[in-house]
Amino acid sequence: MNKKIAVLSGDGIGPEVIAQAIKVLDAVAQKFNHTFEYTNALAGAIAIDKTGNPMPDETLQVCLEADAILFGAIGDPKFDNDPNAKVRPEQGLLKIRKEMGLFCNIRPVTTYDSLISKSPLKEERIKGADLVVYRELTGGIYFGEKGRKNDGVVAFDNCEYSVEEIERISKLAFEAAQTRRKKLTLVDKANVLETSRLWRDVVKKMAPSYADVEVDFLFVDNAAMQMIVKPTQFDVILTENMFGDIISDEASVITGSLGLLASASIGAKTAMFEPCHGSYPQAAGKNIANPAATILSAAMMLDYFKLFEEANLVREAVQDSIDKGLSTVDVNPENPQSTSAVGDLIAAYIAKAAVTV
């Protein structure tokens, strides 16, 4: 199979973790006789520095022409620490999500047996947790009109959702639930927010078409607590943009590290595969960041290409490195491996695997 992949490494640890994912994809290509053709393009703070634009038109063009996008992370403290910055790296990420119509962000949260005992959470509570967050990605408060008024002393961020925006992601979440444990939880704040009440209306109206799926509703504050106390109760979580952003970072604690949480962003045009974490600037250039989230995002990209055996082999290789304690410092502080060593180990596992092509 021949696939064109747009690679947007971005900022901070982005280039380091992306380099490991490419190493792993190259091992897959070699093993299974595929050709993955990579085109690098600028995004984020590095793109602002070079072009003044966090998501240049050339980058969007490269993405439109690709079969998939592999995204690292964007963000830089020099912008985070400047409340008056005119342009920000994060605007580039929002722009590509909107331009590619990537309305559905899928964030699987699983546990690794070998990490459960090390978790800050109680073992009996998280053992067997296996959930997936369906996060709406191109609407809500992140995309509403924002600004200052009354001579700058009042700030506002509007939150809007349409029935159509809610229906299209809800359909995907219901379908996912049908292939899993047949439970869908809508996380919202319908006791306060009108947008949340529209989400509930739409989901309730759709539910009879998915009669095999049990639907329940949780307010987001309660859901944040339940996530830590009893994550095994969740199967598919469906939620809007900001709640999904927050609750999935929280859920990464169940897995073991934010550095393990992968995601796929799908929608109208080229799909994008991106770790859930950010540019983790404190680790940039130190070769200590966990590359697993990006490697597992690449595995989700292989699934999207319908290369299921390849994707499963990548997941098996990641699991093997974790089980053997060959992980970065976030997961194995006693005997940490470097970012590049973890990438090498996972690629080597794939190269050695006995598969018949």
Ligand SMILES: NC(=O)C1=CN([C@@H]2O[C@H](COP(=O)(O)OP(=O)(O)OC[C@H]3O[C@@H](n4cnc5c(N)ncnc54)[C@H](O)[C@@H]3O)[C@@H](O)[C@H]2O)C=CC1
């Ligand atoms: N998708 C993206 O590109 C995102 C970008 N950002 C941006 O990233 C910058 C830093 O934001 P933060 O709030 O610090 O979030 P972050 O996700 O970069 O890091 C938060 C914490 O998570 C852990 N962590 C994250 N990635 C890790 C990895 N690969 N391996 C091991 N541990 C890891 C670290 O303890 C880190 O301090 C900001 O500029 C922010 O706007 C934040 C979230 C998502």
Ligand SMILES: CC(C)CC(=O)C(=O)O
């Ligand atoms: C940086 C934001 C735009 C996004 C974010 O935190 C995320 O998608 O997880």
Ligand SMILES: [Mg+2]
């Ligand atoms: Mg986030």
